[in-house]
Amino acid sequence: MSYIKPKFRHPRLPTNNLGYTIADYDGAISTLCAGCGHDSISASIRNACFKSSLHPHRIAKISGIGCSSKMPTYFLSRSHGFNSVHGRMPSVATGASLANRDLTYVGVSGDGDTASIGMGQFIHLMRRNVNMTYIVANNGCYGLTKGQDSATADLGSISKYGDVNGFDGIDLASLAILQGASFVARSFSGDKEQLEPLIRAAMAHNGFAFIDVVSPCVTFNNHNGSTKSYAETRDHLDAMPVDFVPMRDEIRTQYAEGTSQSVTLHDGSVIHLRKAVSGLATNDRQSALNTIKSNEDKARILTGLLFLDPDTQNLSTSLELATRPLNELGKDELCPGSKVLKSINEGLR
Incomplete structure (x- = not known):
């Protein structure tokens, strides 16, 4: 079996x-299990970047450790990339975004990488409002180490080995809303019609954008009794x-009155929410939390845009950092001399 993609491309492929x-x-050929939901997420990220006409070399993709964190290999081979230590992707993303705010940052993580070892870093990434898109491929298990329950496994879910999970799972979307994330959404890897526009909106958002994607593990969590299988x-x-x-693009909508909600982002882009769930106000954190809980009580998984603050201010702006990438600054700008340093020190006394 070959893992090398052919270089031939049809000469009439559409262009953006x-x-x-x-x-x-494109990226490399995936080595994940056939049918893995993570591959669908990779395809959605690729399609979103193409449709949004983003320069591949102006994108930085960052990940931690796990099946999900292998995903950046499988899309955007011409972009920047960094595969970090388990649970430490937020630190790398924060540093990179502060050093160069001109790139579009896409972080890819998993439920173990985010909700267990990386939980502390994940929370600080949200409260600082780092300007990036953070996607969690959530399958409720540790697929790389034989399918143990993760921190997002639902109460009562049955593992492949017949064990019943006796703990409440962490709802990452609710946590993100509660901890101050300025863009929160949930989707399903098998629903590209919803996932792709959510990713495009997240990348256009000025601040931290979080998307929790239910992504079934076909090897360890796709059986009867699992609450994160494809069928369930x-x-x-x-x-x-x-x-x-x-x-x-010209903005036109043909939805019937009362069945759509439009939200304008800071750059003028518009998100249209069709047939929004009754009672959900996407600009109100408490309304979003209540609606998520209401659906959870009915054993329903609410997907779509859950919360958005279109007027948010990202970390680079809050800290009043240089607008130019640090690697473009000259010696005189980086080392302005003892007189400037003395004045800074005096201001801190």
Whole structure:
């Protein structure tokens, strides 16, 4: 079996506004299990970047450790990339974004990488409002170490080995809303019609954007009794279809009155939420939390855009950092001399 992709591309492949084809956003051939939901997320990220006409070399993809953190290999081979230590991706993402705010940052993590060893770093990433898109491929188990329950495994879920989980699972979307994330969404890896526009909206958002994606593990968590299998997830979805309209496109909507909600982002892009769940106000944290809990009590998985603060201020702006990347600053700017240093020290006394 070959893991090398052929270089031949059809000469009539469609191009985006920058002249790139979808092949320019490809990565290596996946070595994950056939049918893994993570591969669908990789494809959605690739498609979102192509449709949003982002330069591949202006994107930085960052991950931790786990099946999910292998995903950046499988999309955007022409972008920057960093595979960090288990649970420590937020530190790398924070440092990189502060050093160069001109790149689009995409962090890919898993429920173990985020909800267990990386929980502390994840929370600080949200409260600082680092300007990035953070995607969790959530399958409720540790697929890389033979399927043990993760911290997001639902109460009562049955493992492949017949064990019943006796602990409440951590709801990462609710946690993100509670801890101050300025963009929170949930989706399903098998629903690209919803996931792709959510990723595009997240990348256009000015601040920390979090997407929790239910992504079934076909090897260890796709059986009867699992609450994160393909069949169980599809049967319990409460999905809100989403449209994303970039600023450069004409904005037109044909939805019936009362069935759509439009939210304008800081750059003029618009998110259209169709048939929004009754009672959900996406600009109100408490309303979002109540609606998520209400669906959870009914054994439903609420997906779509759950919360958005369109007027948020990201970390680089809050700290009033240099607008130019640090590697573009000259010696005189980086080392302004003892007189400037003395004045700074005096200001701190």
